[in-house]
Amino acid sequence: MSFRRELTINSVTWVVVAESARATVFRTEWPGAAQFETVENLFHPEGESLPSEILTDRPGRFAGPMRHAVGDTIDFRHQTNSEFAIQIADFLERGRTNNEFGRIVLVAPPMVLGAIRERLSAPLAKLVACELGKDYMHLPEKELEAKLHEYLSEQAAATT
Numbered sequence: 001m002s003f004r005r006e007l008t009i010n011s012v013t014w015v016v017v018a019e020s021a022r023a024t025v026f027r028t029e030w031p032g033a034a035q036f037e038t039v040e041n042l043f044h045p046e047g048e049s050l051p052s053e054i055l056t057d058r059p060g061r062f063a064g065p066m067r068h069a070v071g072d073t074i075d076f077r078h079q080t081n082s083e084f085a086i087q088i089a090d091f092l093e094r095g096r097t098n099n100e101f102g103r104i105v106l107v108a109p110p111m112v113l114g115a116i117r118e119r120l121s122a123p124l125a126k127l128v129a130c131e132l133g134k135d136y137m138h139l140p141e142k143e144l145e146a147k148l149h150e151y152l153s154e155q156a157a158a159t160t
Contacts, residue, residue, distance in 0.1 A: 010099065010101060010102025010103075011029050011030050011102060012027060012028075012029065012030075012100065012101045012102055012103075013027070013028050013029065013030040013101060013102065013103040013104070013105060013129065013152075014026065014027060014039060014092070014095060014100070014101040014103070014104050014105070015027075015028060015036065015104075015105040015107065015148055015152075016088065016092070016104065016105070016106050016107065016108070016116070017107045017108070017136050017137060017144065017148070018042075018084075018088060018106075018107070018108040018112055018113075018116065018137065019108065019109060019112060019135055019137040019138075020044070020080060020081055020084065020109075020111075020112055021043065021044050021045065021084070022041070022042065022043055022044070022137055023041070023042040023043075023084070023088055023108075023137075024038060024040070024041050024042075024137070025038070025039040025040045025041075025042070025091065025092075026038055026039060026148070027039045027101070028148075028152070030102070030103055030129070030152070030156070031152065031153070031155075031156030031159075034149070036145050036148060036149075039095075040091060042084075042087060042088060042091060044080065044083065044084035044087060078111070078115070081111055081112050081115040082115050082118075082119075084112075084115070085112070085115035085116045085118065085119040086119050088116055088119070089116065089119035089120050089121070089124070092104060092120070092124055093121060093124055096123065096124050096127065101127070102127065103127055103128075103129040104124070104127045104128045104129065105128075105129055105130050105131070105132070105148075105152065105155075106128060106130075106131045106132070107131075107132045107134060107136055107148070107151075108132075108133070108134075108135070109133065109134070109135040110133040113131060113133050117131070129155070130151075130155045132151055136148075
């Protein structure tokens with residue numbers, strides 16, 4: 001006798017709305033997405049800072065036959081986005097290992113979205129249902145929820 005096990009997907013979806021300095025993780029049910037509950041607010045203070053407020057020195061100089069500056073190949077914005085993306089990915093990974101959600105939706109400006117995508121583990125990346133390259137962190141809560149509901153409804157209709 002053989003048994004067949006049906007794979008059930010957790011209907012809870014975490015929606016991550018982020019920018020370079022702040023992120024909010026919402027909890028909702030897929031595909032209805034009628035209500036959004038805040039799970040966590042994440043903050044990265046360096047994301048709001050100017051490079052001159054954090055970096056105190058100019059790049060070093062090389063004294064040789066051809067004088068030139070020696071500097072990092074990564075600029076300040078990419079570095080701070082990468083640091084914050086690690087913080088976001090770590091939080092999501094803890095949620096995944098605790099089986100708190102079955103899907104993830106990422107909403108962030110393209111540069112931040114790319115940084116987050118690069119930091120997700122392979123099992124976590126498989127849970128990403130959809131991504132939206134928009135900056136919605138500045139929206140009032142009601143307007144944000146309306147835009148998220150509209151987007152998730154469109155995505156649910158497209159997958160069925």
